[in-house]
Amino acid sequence: MVGLLRSEQMSEQNLVSDVLIVGGGLAGLAAGLDLSRSGRKVRLLEAADAVGGRARTEWWGGRPVDRGFQVTFSAYPAFRKFVADIGIPKSDLRPFVDGGAFFDGAQWGELSSSPLSLFRFSALDVADRARFVRLAAEIRFASPRRLLARDQEASTTEAFLLQRGFSNAAIDRMFRPLFGVIFLDRSLSADPGYFLFLLSMLVRGPSVLPSDGLGMVGDWAAGAIRQTGGDIRTGVRVAALARDPDSGRMTGAVDGDGITYSAAVVILAVDAPAARELLADHDAGTAAKIPSDGASVTSARFALRSSLYQGRKILLNAAPESGVHPRIDLVCQTTNVNRHDAVGAPHIVVATSVGDSDATAAGIEDALERQIHRWFPEFPWSRVAESIGVVRHPFAQFRPLAGVRRSLPGTRTNVPNLLLAGEFTMHPSLEGAVSSGVTAAEIAERQLG
Ligand SMILES: Cc1cc2nc3c(=O)[nH]c(=O)nc-3n(C[C@H](O)[C@H](O)[C@H](O)COP(=O)(O)OP(=O)(O)OC[C@H]3O[C@@H](n4cnc5c(N)ncnc54)[C@H](O)[C@@H]3O)c2cc1C
Incomplete structure (x- = not known):
């Protein structure tokens, strides 16, 4: 038994690939898809227990629940191509046909396409x-x-x-x-x-939600990469990048258990805070260009036994600032959109509070109940709503303030075979993440020759 374990460990220590991708968000997956489809031996390491990064989905009573409200635009060019490449049919991208309803404190106004x-x-x-x-x-x-x-x-x-x-x-x-x-x-x-x-x-074009939630995109991408022979490992947190001191080139990465993963090219596709930390020892100049100012958001998710409202739309809080915090900025019964054809409960509601990073989970849930009461005084929220949990993203995306996008690090670093991918190399969106992965794959492909 001990001998078996040791030989497994030995083979683990000799893990070699053409490209090692660190991070299994949409940027890393987009890079992995293109490289594995062009015949490269790809290995992707993801610290969490599933791929998808910020765009992950959980399940409740057979309905998808995203870890925070987000949508993709049907017109996002790279994202649209990516979704088609991994085989998600157009019919599974469900549009917000009714747009948005804005409540200004006194009345509703509706804006659709x-x-x-x-x-x-x-x-x-x-x-x-x-x-x-x-x-x-x-x-x-x-x-x-x-x-x-x-x-x-x-x-x-x-x-x-x-x-x-x-x-x-x-x-x-x-x-x-x-x-x-x-x-x-x-x-x-x-x-x-x-x-x-x-x-x-x-x-x-309209904003859309995939029928199985946004996490569907990461899951299908991982499936497509594995189908072409790519190796995706979840639950593996990279502790450090590995570099040959003589040539100065990257040799791979080491995880928390000391296992080394070797590759000819390394793509660092983690979130901005993690990228800054992993890069600092190897290329402090590029690490310093990674944005450190992030927008924070908190999302409350609930399962409802009766429907809150009809229509494939978002509800937006357009009332003037009252000084009362936390403020609920958006409410969406997401199942109206991604499961509009489903019969009965649960109806999934996701609410967003932008900023307010020190609000507690209970504070956000109470604020949501008060907001629903203001908008739908007759709705018996406390009797029909069950919490699925609050998710806080302290760094949901970088803030593209004046000049910030002009000084982003881009894809290349000062270490020739170390590339970056992630929203923080382009712009803070799903589109930015996917196109950054596609760009990193193109450069890696050229480097591999
Ligand atoms: C609540 C919320 C709402 C949003 N709304 C929208 C929206 O409506 N539209 C839109 O276009 N965009 C939206 N965004 C932004 C969008 O989700 C992100 O830009 C995009 O998902 C970023 O993808 P990424 O691959 O760059 O990074 P991530 O998704 O963060 O992926 C990085 C991955 O690296 C992993 N990782 C980190 N460190 C390590 C390590 N040491 N070893 C191994 N793995 C590691 C992480 O676990 C993660 O899976 C929203 C984001 C949030 C949080």
């Missing part, structure tokens, strides 16, 4: 509607790259909107509630290039 809804939407007056139509037309067919490059047109998104003539009422009643939950930052301080990119995604 139908142009008519814009003209009925009371948060915008006639002049703001005309400005919005002009801006939407200007960006609708522009290339995402060009839009992202318009970051210097103003210091913040809010400044950009004011410069384009939008009223404070339009900003507070439409842009702040909507983009506050997309940027995960209600100050609208993201650079305007990133705002224009996201707005163009919104006007090109």
Whole structure:
């Protein structure tokens, strides 16, 4: 028995691959998919017990429950291709056909992708509607790259909107509630290039949720990588990157048990805080460029025995700041969208509170109950709602403040065969994560020759 264990350990210590990917979020998986499909021997190590990273899903009563509300835009170019490449059918990407409902403290206003809804939407007056139509037309067919490059047109998104003539009422009643939950930052301080990119995604097509939750994307990607012979190991936390002191090249990585994984190329695809730590000893200059300012978000998830509302939409809190915290910024009965064809309970509700990083889980759940009572006074929340748990992401995504995207580290490091992937190398979104993985795979492919 002891001999068997020892020989297993020996073979573990000689683990060699063409490419070692550290981190199994969507960036690492996108890199792994392209490299394994082009015939490279790929090994991916993920610290958690499942792949998917920030885009993971749990299950409750046979319904998917994401670890925080997030959507993907059907117009995200790299993400759309990735989803098709791993075989998820279009019919499994379920659109928010009814858009969003904004509660301004007194009444609801609905905004969907139908142009008519814009003209009925009371948060915008006639002049703001005309400005919005002009801006939407200007960006609708522009290339995402060009839009992202318009970051210097103003210091913040809010400044950009004011410069384009939008009223404070339009900003507070439409842009702040909507983009506050997309940027995960209600100050609208993201650079305007990133705002224009996201707005163009919104006007090109609906937001969607996969039928099995966002985690479906990571799970199917892992399946596709394994099908082409890739080796994905979960529950393996890399403790350090390994480097040959003579050549200065990366040789692989070592996990917490001292097992070494060797490879010709290493792709570091972990989250920004972990990347900074693992990179610091090898390339302090590049590590210093990894953004350290993250947006925090807390998500409360509940299973309901009766349905809270009808319609495939999000509910947004567009009421003025009351000074009472924590504030619930978004509520979505996600099963209306991803399981619109399912009969009966449980109905899954996910609520988002942006910022408020010191609020307790109980404080968030109480705030949600009070919010539901304000919005739906007749709804018997305490009798039908069961908590599935609160998830806090202290660093949900980096904050793209003025100049930040211009000084990101990018894919290459100063160690030739060490590449970076992750939202923090591009822009803070699912699209940024996937396209960073695709770019890292292209460079790795060239390095392998
Ligand atoms: C609540 C929330 C809402 C969001 N909303 C949206 C949205 O609506 N639309 C949108 O486009 N984006 C949204 N985002 C952002 C999006 O989820 C991320 O940009 C994207 O998932 C990042 O992917 P990634 O692969 O770069 O990083 P991650 O998903 O963080 O993957 C990194 C992986 O590395 C692993 N890891 C870390 N350290 C180690 C180690 N030492 N060894 C091995 N593995 C390690 C981690 O466990 C993780 O699985 C949201 C994020 C959150 C948290």
